Amino acid sequence: MKAFQVQQQRIYPKEFDHYLQSLFDAAIPKSKVSRLWYLDVSYLYTFHLSDYPLIRKFSDIIRISERLVKENNRYVIRNPKAIEWQEMLERWCFDEYVELFGRKIKPIKIVRSFDRIVNELMERIALFMKGQGDFRPFKYHAIGDGAGAGAQASPSDTFLINELDRIDVTKDRGGGGMTVDGSVFMCVGNHDRNMTGGNMSEMGMFDREKPGTLTTIDDRMGDHSIFPATVQHLVGQDGPAGTIVVYQCSS
Numbered sequence: 001m002k003a004f005q006v007q008q009q010r011i012y013p014k015e016f017d018h019y020l021q022s023l024f025d026a027a028i029p030k031s032k033v034s035r036l037w038y039l040d041v042s043y044l045y046t047f048h049l050s051d052y053p054l055i056r057k058f059s060d061i062i063r064i065s066e067r068l069v070k071e072n073n074r075y076v077i078r079n080p081k082a083i084e085w086q087e088m089l090e091r092w093c094f095d096e097y098v099e100l101f102g103r104k105i106k107p108i109k110i111v112r113s114f115d116r117i118v119n120e121l122m123e124r125i126a127l128f129m130k131g132q133g134d135f136r137p138f139k140y141h142a143i144g145d146g147a148g149a150g151a152q153a154s155p156s157d158t159f160l161i162n163e164l165d166r167i168d169v170t171k172d173r174g175g176g177g178m179t180v181d182g183s184v185f186m187c188v189g190n191h192d193r194n195m196t197g198g199n200m201s202e203m204g205m206f207d208r209e210k211p212g213t214l215t216t217i218d219d220r221m222g223d224h225s226i227f228p229a230t231v232q233h234l235v236g237q238d239g240p241a242g243t244i245v246v247y248q249c250s251s
Contacts, residue, residue, distance in 0.1 A: 038116055038117045038246060038247065038248055039114070039116070039246070039247040040114065040115045040116055040117055040223055040225065040244065040245070040246050040247075041086075041112065041113075041114055041244075041245045041247070042112070042113045042114075042115065042203055042223070042225035042227075042242065042243065042244045042245070043089045043093070043110060043111070043112050043113075043242060043243045044110070044111050044112075044113075044143070044200055044201075044203055044225075044227050044231050044242045045089075045092070045107040045108075045109065045110035045111070045231060045240075045241055045242065046107060046108050046109060046200075046231055046232070046233055046238045046239060046240045046241065047105070047107050047108060047238060047239040047241070048105075048108060048238065048239070049193060049237070049238060049239060051103070051105040051239070052190075052193070052238075052239030054100050054101050054103065054105065055100075055190060055239065055241065056174060056175070056176075056190050057101065058081075058085065058100060058101075059175065059176045059177050059188050059190055060175075060177070061081055062079065062081045062082050062085055062177055062179055062186075062188065063177040063179065065079050065080065065081035065082070065179070066078070066079045066179055066180070067079070067080075076182050077180050077181065077182065078181055078182065079179045079180065079181040079186075080181075082179045082180075082181050082184075082186050083181060085186075085188070085243070086186075086243075086245060088100070089110070089112075089243060092106050092107050092110045093110055093111075093112050108238055109231045109232070110231070111227040111228060111229050111230075111231055112227070113225045113226060113227045113228065115153050115223070115224070115225050115226070116155065117155075117222060117223050117246060118153075118154075118155050118156070118157050118158070118221050118222065118223060118224055119155045119156055120158060120220045120221045120222065121138070121220070121221070121222040121223070124207075124220060124222075136207040136208065136220070137178065137207065138178075138187065138205045138206060138207050138220075138222035138223075139168055139169050139170050139178055139187070139205075139207075140166050140167065140168055140169070140205060140206040140207065140208060140209060140210075141166065141167055141169050141176060141187055141188075141189025141191075141203075141204075141205055141242065141244070142160055142163050142164075142165065142166040142167075142189075142203065142204045142205070142206060142210070143160075143163075143164050143165055143166075143189070143191060143195070143200050143202070143203050143240060143242060144160035144161060144162050144163045144164050144198075144200070144201070144202040144203070144204070145162055145164055145198035145199050145200050145201055145202070145230070146160060146161030146162025146163075146201070146202065147160075147161045147162075147201045147202035147226040147227075148201070148226075149201050149226075149227060149228060149229050149230050150226075150228050150229075151226050152226065153202075153224040153225060153226045154224075157221060157224040158219075158221050159204075159219070159221060160202050160203075160204050160224070161202060162198075163204075163210065164195060164196040164197075164198050164200070164233075165191050165192075165195035165196060165240075166206065166209065166210040167189055167190075167191055167192075168209070169187060169188060169189050169190075172192075173192050174190035174191055174192050174239075174241075175190055176188035176189045176190045176241070176243075183247070183248040184245065184246070184247050184248070185245070185246040186243065186244070186245050186246075187205050187243070187244045188241070188242075188243045189203075189205075189241060189242050189243070189244075190239070190241045191239075191240045191241055193235075193236055193237070193238065193239050193240070194235055194236050195233070195235070195240060196235070197233050197234050197235040198232075198233060199230035199231070199232050199233075200227075200230060200231045200232070200233055200240060201226060201227055201230045201231075202224065202225065202226050202227070203223075203224075203225045203227075203242045203244065204221055204222075204223055204224045204225065205221070205222045205223045205244055206219060206220060206221055206222065207219075207220045207222065208220065223244050223246065225244065
């Protein structure tokens with residue numbers, strides 16, 4: 001699916017729900033084959049090293065902020081810190097500063113992409129609904145530099161074109177984390193400043209550590225995002241990271 005265009009406008013927290021709804025309203029009518037539709041919004045960015053500890057600290061807070069709340073006579077998981085994080089990402093996309101732990105910060109550079117999840121994740125979901133197969137968490141976040149900026153990711157993709165680094169967001173240095181808010185899934189990957197340098201242009205999430213070869217059947221991709229512009233990472237000089245947000249929408 002070709003990424004759809006989003007009208008440029010300033011987004012503030014109280015308007016964020018309306019902004020997200022406008023994204024859905026623009027994209028869902030283009031889906032003609034399924035009544036369950038997935039919207040993937042991905043962000044690729046890098047921070048000054050002096051700000052990076054604050055990003056990691058907020059990521060740790062996101063991890064522990066899930067709450068079970070009662071809505072309409074049923075219980076659902078909510079995570080207000082995850083929503084707050086995406087609000088900050090959107091404001092950074094519009095070159096605004098955000099106050100975080102008493103300091104005004106913004107990334108050195110940030111880019112955003114709209115895609116859809118890949119077939120490998122859809123296949124795992126189908127098996128899980130049937131009660132068959134193993135559904136491992138997609139906790140491995142990867143960044144690469146092999147995709148041409150502005151290219152389109154394919155639903156049949158199974159690996160990054162040139163993977164620079166992959167981390168377990170739940171335990172590796174820098175880390176990040178995974179969380180949900182209702183039916184929304186979020187994966188935040190904070191990579192180490194000493195990861196391989198490059199002009200980062202693609203990002204993905206996987207359910208296993210990086211395989212030795214690209215032909216292994218044990219490595220399942222859950223998302224592949226290619227960005228409209230590259231983000232340069234210099235080894236040891238900045239904090240590379242990315243966030244993947246997956247919305248499940250009924251159409």
